[in-house]
Amino acid sequence: MFLKNKTDYSKITEYSNEMVAKKSNYTLLNQKYALKNQTVLLGDSITDFFNYYELFYDFCKTSGQAVYNRGISGDTTDRLLERLYDNVLAIEPKNLVLLIGTNDIGRGLPLSMTLENVEKIITETKKACPDVNFIIEAVYPINENIRDKFEKRSNKKINVMNSEFIKLCKKHNCVWLDFTDELKDSDGNLKEELTYDGLHINVQAYEIIAQNVIPLLK
Secondary structure, three states: OOOOOHHHHHHHOOOOHHHHHHHHHHHHHHHHOOOOOOEEEEEOHHHHOOOHHHHOHHHHHHHOOOEEEEEOOOOOHHHHHHHHHHHOHHHOOOEEEEEOOHHHHHOOOOHHHHHHHHHHHHHHHHHHOOOOEEEEEOOOOOOOOOOOOOOOOOHHHHHHHHHHHHHHHHHHOOEEEOOHHHOEOOOOOEOHHHEOOOOOEOHHHHHHHHHHHHHHOO
């Protein structure tokens, strides 16, 4: 079925009950427990599954900061934008690390919509938290040999998306972080030893992420 406008896509990206519950939980945690001027990790399942407590332990100990994970598995840019204030901006993070976009490709959202959403995420964040250290990560590659052949994602699409994200970072003075070469094999696929399904990653990959993210935190 051909989808004509943005309204049609809202059905494709609609939250499940589990995702709604997680969004609500994050809001409650922010209202009751989270501190301002901390570090927030924001994104989809790759962020949601991050072993951040162990991998950011030394950073937390030396900086005195907490690291809050605000990832929701399956998230897309439009839905993340909707929860941005309650889940993130309300606690005025010192550092914000964003990884988003792979599910937009997987759900068939137009790149133009993704870019519009990401730019809104950036501008709303900068407006609410003008001093935030906003780090935007390049979307990670997939392993096309492992993923189903009918998978909508491809490394070609991911590379195009990343090239457009770079432009947004330059335009809005965000920190662009691209260490994807460390995740790729010689064919440009996500290394088999770093994934269990061709998309999601294991702790060895999360170690690489932490090693690249932590030096950029303030």
